[in-house]
Amino acid sequence: MSDFVIKPLSPVLGAEVLGVDLKKPLPPETRSSLSQAFLRYHLLCFRNQTLTKDDQLEATQQFGDLDVHVQSNRSADIPLIHIVTNLDEHGVPRQAIAAKGSVHWHTDKSYRTKPSLATLLYGVEVPPEGGETEFANMLAAFEALPKERQEKLSKLKVVHSWPDSVRRTNNREATPEEKANWPPVPQPLARTHSESGRKALFLGQHAAYIEGREEEGRALIDELEAWCTQPRFVYAHKWRVGDLLMWDNRCLLHRAASFEGDRHRRLMHRTVIQGTAAF
Numbered sequence: 001m002s003d004f005v006i007k008p009l010s011p012v013l014g015a016e017v018l019g020v021d022l023k024k025p026l027p028p029e030t031r032s033s034l035s036q037a038f039l040r041y042h043l044l045c046f047r048n049q050t051l052t053k054d055d056q057l058e059a060t061q062q063f064g065d066l067d068v069h070v071q072s073n074r075s076a077d078i079p080l081i082h083i084v085t086n087l088d089e090h091g092v093p094r095q096a097i098a099a100k101g102s103v104h105w106h107t108d109k110s111y112r113t114k115p116s117l118a119t120l121l122y123g124v125e126v127p128p129e130g131g132e133t134e135f136a137n138m139l140a141a142f143e144a145l146p147k148e149r150q151e152k153l154s155k156l157k158v159v160h161s162w163p164d165s166v167r168r169t170n171n172r173e174a175t176p177e178e179k180a181n182w183p184p185v186p187q188p189l190a191r192t193h194s195e196s197g198r199k200a201l202f203l204g205q206h207a208a209y210i211e212g213r214e215e216e217g218r219a220l221i222d223e224l225e226a227w228c229t230q231p232r233f234v235y236a237h238k239w240r241v242g243d244l245l246m247w248d249n250r251c252l253l254h255r256a257a258s259f260e261g262d263r264h265r266r267l268m269h270r271t272v273i274q275g276t277a278a279f
Contacts, residue, residue: 064273117275130259
């Protein structure tokens, strides 16, 4: 793998990796180079992969410990794989299923005391148009704010809440089991990236309110999310079959763009790497 190439995908974030086969064990020097690229670009796109579910699990574990999926849409044969698709039980594409995707800006599992470090999403079937995954660079967005405002925001905590999230975005109440498993958790509004030491705004659809400011806190969250998701901070990834994206949940928001879900098939396999408590 000494001939692999890393090329930037946009000025704001992301790089594609050519010449790496994730079915094979990564030599230490390759893994080190990829780790440095991950810190620099925050998102890596491994092109031209041909991965079974088992292959993806093994590839993920080369970068960290697997996180467990405790929600629905787990693969029946391998529960550690999360299925992201618009196909019904008969394999027919349905717009209603596509519309249930993660169309709101979010970072994975931010409602947990230990949010996910990284997500790996593999494109098995992708629509010919639409269906991009958009990413917002929360490090760049925070650093573009005036220093005085950075200091004020760094003193605040934002409460991430799964029950609040499903109420606002899915129009349903969380089940008693969900409430017990994921009670609201305060996170730093300006999260320190553990490896770079830089700060990133930590927001998304699970962010419910500012701790101690329940009334006006929602407006601040909405204002900051609008700031962070300006085009100058965003990269939209146009999928190709065989792409495996790995992104840093500590400093990126992401969401799925819409597509003609009743015409085009979309099938992705998702794995997640365990993280640590935010600070």
